[in-house]
Amino acid sequence: MWSFIREILSYFCFFILLYTITYSNQNSNGYFQVDHLQKYFYNSREINSDYSKISTINEYWLWLEESFVSNIRAQQWYNGDAPRYLSGFTNDKTNRFIGWATMRQLRTKSQLCHVKNEIISTCQYDYSLFNEDKHSYQPGWLNETIRTYSLSISQSFQYKSSKDLDTYTYVGDHGSYPGDGYVYKFRGGLSDLQSNLSQLHTLGWINNQTRAVIIQFTLYNPNVQLFTAVTFLMEFLSTGGVYPSARVEPMSFDAFTSPFQLICMMFYMIFIIYFMWMEIKSLFSLKWSYFQQFWSYVEVGMIVCSWSSVGIYVWRYKEYKRISSLFEQTNGYVYINLQFASYINDILTYFYGFCCFFGTIKLLHLCRFNERLMLFRETLKYAGKELISFSMMFLIVFFAFMCLFNLLFVSKILGCSSLLETAQMLFQMTLLKFDATELVGAAAFLGPFCFSLFILLVVFVCLSMFLSIINDSFRRARDDMKIEKNQEIFSFILNRFQHWTGWKKASEKEIYQERNGLMRSGYINGMEHLSEKLDQILDAVNRLSVSREAELTRAQQTDI
Template sequence: MLFLCFPTFLFHSAFYFTWLGVVKPRLTYSRELEMKTTLQELLIYIIFLTDLCILTFGMVSSDMYYLNKVMSNLFLDTSVSETDRTSFKTMSSMVDFWKFAEGPLLDGLYWDTWYNNMSLTSHRNSSHIYYENLLLGVAQIRQLKVRNNTCSIYPYFQTFLKECYNEYHYAAEDRSAFGLKNGSVWTYSSASSLAPWHWGATGFYSGGGFMFTLPKSKVESIEKLAILRRNGWLTRGTRVIFIDFSVYNANINLFCIVRLVVEFPATGGALPSSQFYSVKLLRYVTYYDYFLASCEVIFCLFIFAFIIQEFIKVRKLKTKYFKSAWNWLDMLLVSLSIFAIAFNMYRTVEVSLLMESLLSNAFEYPDFYFLAYWQTRYNNMIAINVFFAWIKIFKYISFNKTMTQLSSTLSRCAKDIIGFAIMFFIIFFAYAQLGYLVFGSQVDEFSTFQNCIFTQFRIVLGDFNFASIEQANRILGPIYFITFVFFVFFVLLNMFLAIINDTYSEVKADFAVIPSKEFEISDLIRQVKMLWRKSYLSPHPFS
């Protein structure tokens, strides 16, 4: 009933607001009327913002975190045996990978018995991880390799070293068949054009490779992995292995798409990492989902109205339209919203096609990773959209005296802050380069230049590990830390605060000397109440 009444309310409100904001300004244009129009626009925008928040919070739930947690505990923390404590997180070599693949991985994927060792006959030919999460199709394992002689050997060592495998690059990727040279296990398979590349710890990996799928039976999977291990499927040129599979939990209507990654860098050893995406791909199941669907319709109507409004502004203001930061923010919000609507439509169609393919052949790997990858990027985009949507509220409350003081303070001290920022970042980046060169080979927080920058911001906020710096260099470590804290924290940071405080004091003094002739928001609200009362007590102006 509320959903049916809302469009009627919105229509009458828009009609009334239009009368106040369009017809009235033709008669008399004053600051009071401008503030009234702004407040009316604010009320409509709050309705839009409420609808947007309902949609965004309807996409997430605490069940996503718990599903990721139980799945990660199962596949990342489970050890090989009571005597061998090797797990996915502690993996350090190719030997450890085979132990994990033939042990905790298969034990986690195939659940065909109850806790009392009774066979799950009702779940024949399917696996229910933790008895609640249906394994969709089968799991896929894929590796990428590099060619031999892709790096240069120093002449002194050429007599001792005949093979050289560089770190992973797309140009150095080995696509030639090897081993038994039959099937996709031993021959290279190209990726689809839409397959996302993987950003790992040591490289940026393409979507192709040498891949195979595990059988539906645990016994057959053990035999297949044993054959690959005996025939040397992993070589010195192997740089990364991907283990992909997906599960669906009908209790909470969530898909969990899992990707386990093991990188074998050119230095030797293994670097394990993982990705767990819990996403809601089937949107309309419960009554609450249909309520969200109604909110989506309202959201689309709002966006359509905003598009028309922006076109009218561009046509009226022309080039002046692009000189306002608020107009750029409006264009950003509308653009992100249009993309969100288009992605929702595409996702609905793509999930239907994937489900049809899965139901027709349960022995294939369903590529839900592609949808999960873009779903998470979509969620990030929506989060940014909601953030800027809240920031836009400042556009409607800028007539308030306090907000005017704050905006005047920032605009007046902008030049001083820019000059200070140049000096600050010169010193900041000088310390970052010093830390990278001195501690980069021994301290994880300084292992890359980007890590140095974030580490120094953490030091400013009080989060630091002085013992690791001192252990890396007993002389330069304390000198670096003490001088950085003194110059950046005690000097530069306080200079920044002093610039803003002095400017704010000047602006506040100017506002105290010059009497304000503008309406306060309390007066405006009282006048709006009187207008509403008159509209109900007197005949309609257009009747």
């Protein structure tokens, strides 16, 4: 019992350290920073320049010229005062630019149409690495100079590689876009930016060959000590559709904000090293049997995620020192792209999440003596083979319906635009969280018919089979499971602790059982006292034989 208590105490110490380290690295102001910047730059209050509702190129230019440019430069206060000491700040007077914003576009080549027709001979297809336009042009996408423009306008028609721009691949809703392209830098005063955007609009910087326009910039909020990487992506498909999206990622580069956090980190790594040592010993003792245990994978997963988190944490700290040094040397007037840093920060967050996941799962291992948990484990053991067979059958049926819905409604319902979207829609239908009116509007007969067939076969039949398998396995596990005394160790420990602290008084039945146990221990000898009792019996026999011999000797002497 005491060894189990030590295991519980040690694990709870590790559990507290894990959650202390994980959640101390999360800034509570992150959500509010993202919410503010989205509302601020989306400009959702203006119907004509709402970023999330842009559907044409003209609306996009209107948002750029009327809303975005005015928001990235600090202007007069509400009472007309000048924005003193706010150079480099946005118009909200709170966030400061790290460098400047950039607007980059990726284009496709004009090439002969795949299908010959008499109306048009050249086409601009969707973006891919094979048809990307990488040539440099003069303003207006011309091959020769007609008029002299400013340097920023001329360079916006020059192709730049990702190495020159220090940018990386960005994944959008309708494609993946590398870090190269044609770039315009938002540098200068508000009037200069408005003039440059007007010239770019006139020169047709965005035309029918444009497939993506990506605006990227980095902000720093000194009030909450948060860096924020902001990315606005506008995708232009060959069908003529315009699809906006955005990504706002707050990052906190603080490392060991307090001595307590550093101490927790050191003790946490001591625990991880101890777990590694125990797992290595188990691996050498169990050999191949080690990989057949579920808890082995939990321990390995937690160890790998912990060490990976430490490595990425150190890298993020070095990146913070580099950014701070550049910011201090240039007073913020240097371009720093945090796109790659945001990717690494996301990976660190994923590792934190998996560390908490594996650490919390280990709580089930501590509850291995609990009756309900053992019943759950035995139920899964009985249902394992049947669930594997059922899963194969269910996947075949589900895939059949996924192909059916995708082929029938691919051009009529947004949820069927791809196989992945169709699978998500079918899962919503399985949970009965789907609006069937979309199917009725897509096809008056096929929509309701396919919906009814899916509900009948998947929801009613397949899910009923699943519940039947679980129910039958639960019944078998409950009937076959025999709980031993040591499997009630949780109840025993809790009961003893309550009696010891005085929180619970013993009942008459418990007092009687305890007294009966003491009496039995006094009168009933176990195997551990067998040798002692045998020695006592032999001594008694020896004494008896000696006394009998002495009596016989005295009797013989009396007769003589």
